[in-house]
Amino acid sequence: MRSPEDLKHHLWKHLASDRTLMLGLETATDDHPRPMTALVDETTGKDQGPLWIFTAKDTSLARALGTGAQPALATFVAKNHDLYATIRGRLVIDTDPAVVERLWNPFVAAWYPNGKSDPSLELLRFDLDSAEIWETGSSLVTGAKALFGADLRRDFADRQAQVPLS
Numbered sequence: 001m002r003s004p005e006d007l008k009h010h011l012w013k014h015l016a017s018d019r020t021l022m023l024g025l026e027t028a029t030d031d032h033p034r035p036m037t038a039l040v041d042e043t044t045g046k047d048q049g050p051l052w053i054f055t056a057k058d059t060s061l062a063r064a065l066g067t068g069a070q071p072a073l074a075t076f077v078a079k080n081h082d083l084y085a086t087i088r089g090r091l092v093i094d095t096d097p098a099v100v101e102r103l104w105n106p107f108v109a110a111w112y113p114n115g116k117s118d119p120s121l122e123l124l125r126f127d128l129d130s131a132e133i134w135e136t137g138s139s140l141v142t143g144a145k146a147l148f149g150a151d152l153r154r155d156f157a158d159r160q161a162q163v164p165l166s
Contacts, residue, residue, distance in 0.1 A: 128165035
């Protein structure tokens with residue numbers, strides 16, 4: 001049986017390695033979620049946010065954000081499809097040079113020809129409030145259980161939780 005704290009830890013583990021989520025503003029009527037790479041800053045401690053997203057100033061997300069924090073919603077699927085999450089929080093532009101320096105890597109550098117001082121570079125901070133997390137079992141085991149008539153609802157009852165992330 002997984003506790004909500006276990007599910008939260010599992011989410012952070014996957015966020016740190018898988019990184020891609022669908023991110024959008026909750027209040028934007030003319031905008032939509034888009035795939036973004038979210039980076040976990042390992043210096044903030046284990047299982048803690050915020051998430052950081054490099055983007056360009058001219059993207060619709062950065063333009064819709066404006067100058068203040070906005071309510072945001074992200075959906076996340078682990079690469080192996082054993083964990084799903086809906087994450088709520090606030091998104092804000094926060095191009096802190098110290099954070100840019102810490103998170104800079106060759107994958108980020110590929111998008112900014114002028115490096116860390118590229119005029120189009122925008123760093124977003126996603127301050128997380130809560131998440132609803134679903135964990136699935138092995139599809140092979142689940143399939144075998146279903147084949148033999150097991151009640152799969154009981155197996156998944158303890159694999160879902162709403163957890164605070166702040």
